[in-house]
Structure formats: structure tokens, C-alpha cells
Amino acid sequence: MSATFPPLARRLDGLQSSAIRDLLKLTSRADIIGLAGGLPDAELMPRDRIAAAADAALSDRxxxxxxxxxxxxxxxxxxxxxxxxxxxxxxxxxxxxxxxxxxxxxxxxxxxxxxxxxxxxxxxxxxxxxxxxxxxxxxxxxxxxxxxxxxxxxxxxxxxxxxxxxxxxxxxxxxxxxxxxxxxxxxxxxxxxxxxxxxxxxxxxxxxxxxxxxxxxxxxxxxxxxxxxxxxxxxxxxxxxxxxxxxxxxxxxxxxxxxxxxxxxxxxxxxxxxxxxxxxxDTDWLAGHVDTVREVYGARAGALVGAMRARFGDRIVSTDPAGGMFVWVDFTDGTDTAALLPRALDAGVAYVPGNAFAVSTDYTRSMRLCFTTSDAATLTEAVDRLAKAHGGV
Incomplete structure (x- = not known):
């Protein structure tokens, strides 16, 4: 017997799940290099320092x-x-x-x-x-x-x-x-x-x-x-x-x-x-920790942008990250990034199509890439896979 439930609030009409969160469900496979999620690198998180602070807090009931x-x-x-x-x-x-x-x-x-x-x-x-x-x-x-x-x-x-x-x-x-x-x-x-x-x-x-x-x-x-x-x-x-x-x-x-x-x-x-x-x-410790994160992310941002420009040349225009976690890329050759995504996933790389962030502008030819969770060699491989999906650029 199928159940018939009372209606939900009208405020839910038209709401959509985050395209990025939905994409992450599809990209959890180990064979996919993820450039989609806006995730900090877990390897850079101060696990031992967090554990010590948790132990200190738990000492007092x-x-x-x-x-x-x-x-x-x-x-x-x-x-x-x-x-x-x-x-x-x-x-x-x-x-x-x-x-x-x-x-x-x-x-x-x-x-x-x-x-x-x-x-x-x-x-x-x-x-x-x-x-x-x-x-x-x-x-x-x-x-x-x-x-x-x-x-x-x-x-x-x-x-x-x-x-x-x-x-x-x-x-x-x-x-x-x-x-x-x-x-x-x-x-x-x-x-x-x-x-x-x-x-x-x-x-x-x-x-x-x-x-x-x-x-x-x-x-x-x-x-x-x-x-x-x-x-x-x-x-x-x-x-x-x-x-x-x-x-x-x-x-x-x-x-x-x-x-x-x-x-x-x-x-x-x-x-x-x-x-x-x-x-x-703990300001002295924190300053050193954040400096390390900045140094690592800065190198990765440079590696990703450099690889994209080397492989795609004037087919793309991308931002030059001065900080943060993301690169925004526009294709100049008419590439539809939503249509490209299934081929990219088959090739083993994920990104977020630009239309996930659109309000009134068409970002069909754009994508967001996150550089934080992979080293330079992996980012270069990700771009190689993207180029293969794009058509062997």
C-alpha cells in the first residue's frame, strides 16, 4: 500500500539541491580526480593539535x-x-x-x-x-x-x-x-x-x-x-x-x-x-600552520593554472588565483561544460559546470576547478584527463 502524506510547506517549491553536493556523490570513486568539491586538504588539517585540545577540554566534565x-x-x-x-x-x-x-x-x-x-x-x-x-x-x-x-x-x-x-x-x-x-x-x-x-x-x-x-x-x-x-x-x-x-x-x-x-x-x-x-x-602556532597551508595551496594553484594554459592554450581564459581555493575557467571555443562533464567523468576527472552558479548569466562555457586537495603531479594528470575528454587537445 502506498502512503499519502500531508503536503509540505510551499517555501520548498522551486528549491533545488546543491549541484556541487550532488556531484560529489558521483565523484567519490577512487579512480576520479576531484576538482569539483570546495574541500580543504585533510592532510593539512592539524589532527594532533586538535586531539590535544580535545583532550584538554574533556578533562573537565x-x-x-x-x-x-x-x-x-x-x-x-x-x-x-x-x-x-x-x-x-x-x-x-x-x-x-x-x-x-x-x-x-x-x-x-x-x-x-x-x-x-x-x-x-x-x-x-x-x-x-x-x-x-x-x-x-x-x-x-x-x-x-x-x-x-x-x-x-x-x-x-x-x-x-x-x-x-x-x-x-x-x-x-x-x-x-x-x-x-x-x-x-x-x-x-x-x-x-x-x-x-x-x-x-x-x-x-x-x-x-x-x-x-x-x-x-x-x-x-x-x-x-x-x-x-x-x-x-x-x-x-x-x-x-x-x-x-x-x-x-x-x-x-x-x-x-x-x-x-x-x-x-x-x-x-x-x-x-x-x-x-x-x-x-595560540597565535604563534596558528601563524605557522596557516603559512604552511598558504604555501601548499599557492603552489597547487600555480600548477593547475599552468597545466590548463599549457594544454588548452587560447581555448580558455582562467583566473590567476591570489588566494582561496578556486580557479574559474571560460572556454573560448564554444565548449559546453555541462555536456563535457559526462565524458570528463568517464576519463576520470570531475569539475563543476559554470551553470551551477548562474543567476541571470549563461555560464554554459565556464567551469569551476578546486586545486586544494591534489598535489601538482595529480593536478597535471587531471588536466591531461580533461584534455582527453575534450577531444585530445
Whole structure:
């Protein structure tokens, strides 16, 4: 007998699973070189240091309890010090809110800042996790394009001057996912000025800002305006399993997020927050660890881009990563990357077609490649396999 269930909420209408998450299910085979997932390299994660911090936390049974909804107090204090250094001003503990990864902060903020039908402006190509959140909130989404200096503010100004009034503008300011570019300093100041002039919130999504290769990331957008809510995470510099993200926002926003988090999960994990606090507070160790990650990722980024240009020549145009985890590639020869993907999988390599990140632009001839989880020789082999799938370039 087949069951007939009551209907689900209408907010689910039109929602789609992440194409990247779905692709990862297909690319878990050992014979496929994965350039699709945005995963940090597990071999670079400080397993022994995490284990020692976990052992220290477990030595005190009182630390096995629930913690405060805004996060474990000592972690918020550590984060306040770190973010004060990034923003060039004193950040109060009351402005720090710890979440289950920065994606949860984005989800909770969508409930705090957006009524159904509210306008959200995103970058195109867009971060898939943001699109999922804003669509679930019932927002009206409008995209502005990227160029080599990040979000094109001339396009944003055109929308604003035409009368559009966003509730939120979302930007992945450093080493964009998927575009690989960084918002230029002058544009950061201008974006902040526009937020104050037109009365919208900026969500500055910055999980990659510490993964620069040659020069530090520019000052955060949050440096320039109180209208900026800044998100960051330990996932890319320590380990995703800690699920330690945080939000820096005005106290009223933090209080509103707290009300929703209490209803969602009461609080985060006191254990993983204690581990995160210990590792982030050990600044000398952390600096050396992150330097190692930067050096390795920088070499891999160079290897991947070099291999792509050597094999495909003027058939492609790609970004030159200055940090982060991704390369964005455009084919100039008409290649349909979604149509190419099955052949690439057969050849033993995976990537994400550009249309997975599209909002209003056709990215049929684009792809996102992640360079973090393979060494230079494996990345070169991946490009060789991609070239074979493409037609023996």
C-alpha cells in the first residue's frame, strides 16, 4: 500500500539541491580526480593539535554541558580580539555570535533581515549556498556581474538609481567562490558608502580571507560601515568538522539571531568551540600552520593554472588565483561544460559546470576547478584527463 502524506510547506517549491553536493556523490570513486568539491586538504588539517585540545577540554566534565546560544564565552573573547585586529577597531564581545559554520549564520540572517519578496543582490556567478538560503527565504534575487576586481559597482549603482531597494547585498569579498576574484579596496569603500546612502545591509561572506598567497587580503568591507555584517569560519584554516563559524554584527542583529538560534538548535557544540578557542588563541602556532597551508595551496594553484594554459592554450581564459581555493575557467571555443562533464567523468576527472552558479548569466562555457586537495603531479594528470575528454587537445 502506498502512503499519502500531508503536503509540505510551499517555501520548498522551486528549491533545488546543491549541484556541487550532488556531484560529489558521483565523484567519490577512487579512480576520479576531484576538482569539483570546495574541500580543504585533510592532510593539512592539524589532527594532533586538535586531539590535544580535545583532550584538554574533556578533562573537565563541566565543559560537557550546553553552552550559551551566542557561543562559548572564551571563544567569543578570542574572536573579538582577532576581529579587532582585522577591522582596526575594538570589536565588543556582544558583536560576536558563534554559529554552526558560517552557513548557519547566513541562514539565520536570512530570517532576521528578509521578509518574503525582499530584494537581495548577489554576485554573478554566485555562491551556491547563498542562493539556496535566499531562495528558501522567498527573496527576490537580482545578480550583478563580477570582473577582475570583484562585484561591478557600476552595475549595482545602475540598479539603485533605477529605484531598486535591496534589503541585503551579499558579497564573497576575498577569493570569490566560484569566481576566484577579490573585491578591490576602492570598491569596498564605495560599496559601504552605497549601503549607508541607500539603507541596505551588506553581508560580507569571508571564509577564505586568510588563505592569501603573496599579499594579505584587503581590509574587510566591515571596516568602512556599521551596515556590514561580516561572516567567517575556522573550516578552511583548521578543519570543517569543528563547524565553528562566526558573525560580527551590531548587537541588535546578534540578539535577533539569538532568538532564532534558540529555536533551531539551542546552542552549538561547547566541545568543538573550546577546541577552536584554544587553537585560535595560540597565535604563534596558528601563524605557522596557516603559512604552511598558504604555501601548499599557492603552489597547487600555480600548477593547475599552468597545466590548463599549457594544454588548452587560447581555448580558455582562467583566473590567476591570489588566494582561496578556486580557479574559474571560460572556454573560448564554444565548449559546453555541462555536456563535457559526462565524458570528463568517464576519463576520470570531475569539475563543476559554470551553470551551477548562474543567476541571470549563461555560464554554459565556464567551469569551476578546486586545486586544494591534489598535489601538482595529480593536478597535471587531471588536466591531461580533461584534455582527453575534450577531444585530445
Amino acid at each position: 563541566s565543559r560537557l554541558q550546553y553552552t550559551e546560544s551566542p557561543g562559548w564565552g572564551p571563544l567569543r573573547e578570542v574572536l573579538a580580539v582577532r576581529e579587532s585586529g582585522r577591522l582596526g577597531r575594538a570589536v565588543a564581545v556582544e558583536e560576536i555570535f558563534v554559529t554552526h559554520g558560517s552557513q548557519q549564520a547566513l541562514s539565520l540572517l536570512s530570517e532576521v533581515l528578509l521578509d518574503p519578496g525582499a530584494l537581495v543582490i548577489v554576485e554573478d556567478p554566485a555562491y551556491v549556498g547563498a542562493l539556496q538560503v535566499f531562495r528558501a527565504a522567498g527573496a527576490r534575487i537580482v545578480a550583478v556581474p563580477l570582473d577582475s576586481e570583484g562585484m561591478r559597482l557600476d552595475a549595482l549603482r545602475t540598479l539603485l538609481e533605477a529605484g531598486e531597494r535591496p534589503a541585503v547585498v551579499h558579497t564573497v569579498s576575498n577569493f570569490h567562490n566560484p569566481g576566484g576574484v577579490t573585491l578591490a579596496p576602492q570598491r569596498r569603500r564605495e560599496l559601504a558608502n552605497l549601503a549607508e546612502r541607500y539603507g541596505f545591509w551588506i553581508i560580507e561572506d569571508d571564509p577564505y580571507g586568510e588563505l592569501w598567497f603573496e599579499r594579505p587580503s584587503p581590509a574587510p568591507v566591515a571596516t568602512y560601515s556599521p551596515n556590514v555584517i561580516r561572516l567567517s569560519s575556522a573550516s578552511k584554516i583548521l578543519a570543517p568538522t569543528l563547524r565553528a563559524g562566526w558573525m560580527i554584527a551590531p548587537a541588535p542583529v546578534c540578539r535577533a539571531v539569538e532568538l532564532l538560534k534558540q529555536g533551531a538548535d539551542l546552542c552549538g557544540s561547547a566541545l568543538t568551540q573550546q577546541i577552536t578557542a584554544e587553537l585560535l588563541a
